[in-house]
Amino acid sequence: QVQLVESGGGVVQPGGSLRLSCVASGFIFTGYGMHWVRQDPGKGLEWLAFIRQDGDNKYYAESVKGRFTISRDNSNNMLYLQMNSLRTEDTAVYYCAKEGAASWDVDVWGKGATVTVSS
Amino acid sequence: DVVMTQSPLSLPVTLGQPASISCRSSQSLAYSDGNTYLSWFQQRPGQSPRRLIYKVSNRDSGVPDRFSGSGSGTDFTLKISRVEAEDVGVYYCMQSRHWPPWTFGQGTKVEVK
Numbered sequence: 001q002v003q004l005v006e007s008g009g010g011v012v013q014p015g016g017s018l019r020l021s022c023v024a025s026g027f028i029f030t031g032y033g034m035h036w037v038r039q040d041p042g043k044g045l046e047w048l049a050f051i052r053q054d055g056d057n058k059y060y061a062e063s064v065k066g067r068f069t070i071s072r073d074n075s076n077n078m079l080y081l082q083m084n085s086l087r088t089e090d091t092a093v094y095y096c097a098k099e100g101a102a103s104w105d106v107d108v109w110g111k112g113a114t115v116t117v118s119s
Numbered sequence: 120d121v122v123m124t125q126s127p128l129s130l131p132v133t134l135g136q137p138a139s140i141s142c143r144s145s146q147s148l149a150y151s152d153g154n155t156y157l158s159w160f161q162q163r164p165g166q167s168p169r170r171l172i173y174k175v176s177n178r179d180s181g182v183p184d185r186f187s188g189s190g191s192g193t194d195f196t197l198k199i200s201r202v203e204a205e206d207v208g209v210y211y212c213m214q215s216r217h218w219p220p221w222t223f224g225q226g227t228k229v230e231v232k
Contacts, residue, residue, distance in 0.1 A: 035221070045160075045168065045211055047221040059219040095167055103174055104215035105158040109167040 002026040002108045004096045009113030016086050020113050022079040022096030029077040030054075033099035035106055036070060036081045038092040046092075049081065050099075064090075086117045121146050121217045125210075125224035131232045138199040140227045142212035147192045149216070156216035159188055159197045162226075163208040171210075172197065199229075207231060 008020040020036070036048040049070040050059045058070050069082040079096055093112040100107035122145040132138045142157070149155045159172040170179050172188035175195060185200040199206055212224040 044226045045213075045223040047219075047223070050219065050221070061220050100158070100170070100173055100215075103158065104156050104218065105170070105173055105213060105221070106215075107170050107173070107179070109169070111167050 002098065004098060004108060004110035006094065006096050006110045006113035009094065009115050011116045011118060012086055013119050014086060014088055014117055016117070017082070017084045018086065018115060020081040020083070020094055020096075020115070022081075022110055024077045024079065024096075024098070027098070029072075030074045032101070034070075034072060034079045035097040035099065036068075036079075037095045037097055037106065037109075038090075039095070039112075040092045048094075051079070083115070086115075088117050091115060091117050120220055121148075121214050121222050123212055123214055123222050123224040125212060125227050128225060128227055130227055130229045132199075132202045132229060133232050134204060135201050138202050138206075138229060140197045140210055140212075140229075142190075142195045142197070142224050144193045144195075144214050146217060148195075148214050149192060155191060156214060157188075157190065157195050158213045158215065159186075160211045160213065161206075161208055162211065163205075166208075168211065202229070202231075204231065 003025045006022045033052045035050045051070045055072045067085045071080045095112045096110040097106040098108040124143045126141045155175045160168040162168045176188045187198050209226045
């Protein structure tokens with residue numbers, strides 16, 4: 001079945017960097033765009049970034065534009081989120097999510113990776 | 120950006136009784152292909168979100184038929200015909216018509232009275 005597993009979360013100081021990874025399985029990775037979505041502790045969901053199947057087109061939320069970079073390795077079914085200039089407000093659970101087929105939304109989510117930005 | 124507004128934000132329910140959640144968008148979510156791009160997600164305590172409904176009323180595989188979605192344009196509803204204990208959690212609507220960004224409602228917490 002479709003599975004997404006994030007890794008790379010942790011504690012980082014403000015201004016620091018972190019790279020999240022997501023390994024995908026159970027579907028044809030090259031056939032789908034991929035998203036990153038985060039959730040503040042005890043709060044709602046915030047879409048962060050989307051990358052199309054070929055990796056050439058990328059879209060970002062204003063809150064992370066210029067600081068975060070989404071990328072993918074189609075040879076290894078991997079999705080990444082490089083996070084630079086981290087702020088305390090970036091503390092959240094980060095989810096990797098698969099694009100829904102013909103619905104432009106998100107259909108499958110990973111279990112999430114926790115990122116804590118604190119001095 | 121399209122703003123998604125859910126109500127209520129908290130919904131105490133009695134097991135076996137129906138429940139209804141409203142979601143309104145600041146712009147129409149209808150597209151020229153005839154589809155309307157509104158989805159519903161369930162997040163049980165301690166779990167990641169799970170899609171229940173896509174394109175307003177299409178249930179995902181494995182979703183019980185007590186869940187139904189309806190609506191058009193800017194007004195949408197998720198209904199649970201008879202709430203069961205496993206339905207406790209937070210429910211989110213999401214629009215995927217006007218992107219980027221994809222936007223979510225604030226979430227509705229469903230809890231047992």
